[in-house]
Amino acid sequence: MKTNFTPFDNVDLKFCIAIFSAILLITGILKKIWEIRKLPPGPWGYPFIGHLTLLGTNPAETFSKMAIQYGDIFFIRMGKWPTIVLNSKEAIDEALTKMPEIFSDRPKFYFNNAINKMKGLVFGEYSQRLRLHRKIATGVLQEFATSKSAPTEYLVRKESDILIQTWMQSQDYEFNPIHDIEMAVAAVIYQLLFGSNINCHSDQTFIDMVKNLKTVNEGASAGNFVNMLPWIRFIMPSKVKQLLERLELNKKFAEKCINESLPSYDKNHERGMVDGLITAANKYAEKEVHRDGITRGQIYSTIRDFIGAGIDTTSTTLQWTILLLSIHTNVQEKMQHEIDDILGGRRATLQDQGRLPYVEATILEVMRHGTIAPLNIPHSTSSDVKLRNYEIKKGTVVFCNIYGIFKDQNIWTDPNTFRPERFLSKNNTIIHERADIIATQFGVGRRRCIGDTLSKRELFLFITSIYQALKTNLRSDPSYGRIINLNCKPTPYKIQVNPRY
Structure with a gap:
């Protein structure tokens, strides 16, 4: 006899849905737990925002404290971005040096996509095009800025003379030296790019460029939050709009400078790096060496990168130098004694770099103590990868905690003390192993x-020009603070100068 009975006749549909949902939930939780087990250890964060609110005003310092508990590689979440933090030189080398193809990408942050479309030397995604772009830009930089016949020495001497003369006019007063430092360093980069016959200090385009660059750096903290939590741009649209406008001004500045250079460009008489880049672009276009050869758009991005990174890093380091030597006048006097002994009355040249070990040790100690780039520019993984026993997913943000390395008591013994002698051997030569650690400030691997x-x-x-001519003394509170935006700058301070002769 036929029956219409089925095994599910007495089973409630809602009960089935509940059981099915529970199985899916448990499976998802187990899968998540299994994935977490394969990740580096790390603290618990909050939904949506991850660990952002736990990082404080100095994230690198917070990471150093976390590393004590979780080790030199740990996992956090920066808003929507899964992130690993590398807290030792060994960990950084394991990732960026030994696996450069995977750890050389950049995160696809909001502002980078909005302005640069993930292009450019500094923030562009790692690709064959970027490698060619770096090769060309490095060649042009070598020709115009770092070769033996380059005008760097002449330009720095010219701008340091202007700086010293400006400060001498204020020798009876205390003053903030930061603006003068920014202008001097920016003038060197500007003339390397566009030609050494420019009087930058009366050039309104140059003055506007420096002012705009400063505004961009000051607005970087807001940009960082939008990068990590893109939806914030709907909550504070005015700040985001203002920063986008400033970034766009930088872009238009580079375009304007190239467009003004083109009518007078002569490949047989190149005035600076911009002309060198134009020559390179034309060369690759004519020979069609590669369909992804350097384009005019890449020249724009190269100029922006040189202006931004080239000015800010050097300027910030020089600001720290003047501050620290104005506090530690004993270090200043030792450095001046070496300058007098080796140089006598003549000016320093690039050939003197290896002949002034205490000056070199002082510069290294300024970089270490000031920690100008506490986290460097973040990297990103271009594919899934195994680092030690951990499984790191594609698109994971990678922070290199330079601050943690520069303040590591196991390396430096007394990391909070300003002491250049730590870089000198008993024979008064630079300890290169320690100098190599400081070199991580400029990046590691293929994005150096x-x-x-x-x-x-x-x-x-x-530094040799300034301290050969002047003595500087601090005239403000020696317990300085740090301003952390794109770089780590000292809080504003005041000095007074006196001529040495």
């Missing part, structure tokens, strides 16, 4: 700053 040699040369020439 291509302007690091230029920056070191500028610093050496500026």
Whole structure:
């Protein structure tokens, strides 16, 4: 006899849906737990915002404290972005040096996409096009800024003389030196780009460029939050709009400068790096060496990157130098004694870099103590990868905690003390293993700053010129603070200068 009975006749549909939902939920939780087990350890965060509210005003310092509990590689979430933090030179080398193809990408942050479309030397995504772009830009930089016949020495001497003369006019007063430092460093970069016959200090385009760059740096903290939590732009649209406008001004500035250079461009008489880049663009266009060869748009981005990174890093380091030497006048006097002994009355040249070890040690200690780039520019993974025993997913943000390395008591013993002697051997030579640690400030692996040699040369020439001519003394509170935006700057301070001769 036939029956219409089925095994599910007495089972409530809602009960089935509940059981099915519970199975899905438990499966999802178990899968998440399994994924977490494969990640580096790390603290618990909050939904949606992750660990952002736990980082404080100095995230690098917070990371250093977390590393004590979780080790030199740990996992956090920066808003929507899964993130690993590398807190030792060994961990950084394991990732960025040994696996550069995977750890050389950049996160697709909101502002980078909005302005640069993930292009450019500094913030562009890692690709064959970027590698060619870096090769060309490095060649042009070598030709115009870091070769033996380059005008760097002449330009720094010219701008340091203007700086010293300006400060001498204020020798009876206390003053804030930061603006003068920014103008001097920016003038060197500007003339390397566009030609050494420009009088920057009366050039309104140059003055506007420096002013706009400063505004962008000051607005960077707001930009960081929008990068991590893109929906915030709907809550504070005016700040986001203002920063976008400033970034757009930088872009238009680069376009304007190139467009003005083109009518007078002569490949046989290149005036600066911009002309060199135009020559390179034309060369690759004519030979069609690669369909992704350098374009005019890449020249724009190269100029923006040189102006931004080239000015800010060197300027910030010089600001820290003047502050720290104005506090630690004993270090200043030792440095001046070496300058007098080795140079006598003549000016320093680039050939003197290896002959002034205490000056070099002082510059290294300023970089370490000031920690100008506490987290460097973040990297991103371009594919899934295994780091040690951890499984890191594609698109994970990677922070290199330079601050943690520079303040590591196991390396430096007394990291909070300003002491250049830590970089000198018993034979009064630089300890290169320690100098190599400081070099991480310029990045590691294939995204290392291509302007690091230029920056070191500028610093050496500026510092020897200033302290050969002047003594500086602090005239404000020595318990300075730190302003952390794109770089870590000292809070404003005041000095007084006196001529040495």
